[in-house]
């Protein structure tokens with residue numbers, strides 16, 4: 001069996017953002033520049049981050065992954081390629097998006113093949129909740145994109161229902177339910193699904209300025225309280 005070699009921790013340090021995480025983070029501080037930032041939650045073995053960072057060196061990619069072994073595995077892939085536009089945090093994406101990502105700071109969020117937690121009693125462990133989707137809507141700039149994919153039809157229905165119920169997200173035309181990928185596969189799990197002939201469901205939502213601001217409100221991206229409408 002092929003064993004993946006991990007580089008020594010000293011060589012991975014430039015890629016790792018370690019706790020305690022500031023509330024909120026400063027992207028220029030994290031990346032040393034003010035390029036646009038995209039986040040992937042649950043990056044696993046990091047294929048999407050590595051390929052995206054190679055293809056778009058002018059974009060900063062920030063990965064959040066709950067398992068340390070995948071953080072270090074992906075950091076090794078980045079270090080081997082000497083990529084400078086990716087940082088990785090080991091954290092629970094639900095908490096991290098809510099507490100540490102500056103509002104209206106992201107050009108895009110990517111969530112590919114989130115764990116479905118099949119058993120009903122385990123559904124509370126799922127990444128997608130109304131609170132997580134609201135945190136993602138907070139974190140996106142107006143016009144920013146929320147990309148989702150999964151091969152689990154039931155979970156896809158839950159994910160898209162939650163996004164559709166979030167007033168600051170609008171589906172991009174023809175994006176919901178389509179199975180066309182911009183490349184042959186984006187992630188390790190997508191590759192596995194394709195090899196098994198399992199259909200992949202994908203969707204993309206855009207952050208919208210939901211309502212016109214009332215007099216005195218200077219930020220048109222925020223939803224005023226119901227009493228103000």
Ligand SMILES: C[S@@+](CC[C@H](N)C(=O)[O-])C[C@H]1O[C@@H](n2cnc3c(N)ncnc32)[C@H](O)[C@@H]1O
Pocket residue numbers: 041042043044045064065066067070091092093094111112113114115127187188189190
């Ligand atoms: C099914 S894998 C998909 C990995 C990758 N996105 C892909 O498509 O190949 C789900 C990944 O999400 C991570 N994960 C699960 N819950 C998470 C959470 N709450 N926050 C961050 N990552 C999480 C898992 O450790 C795992 O690496």
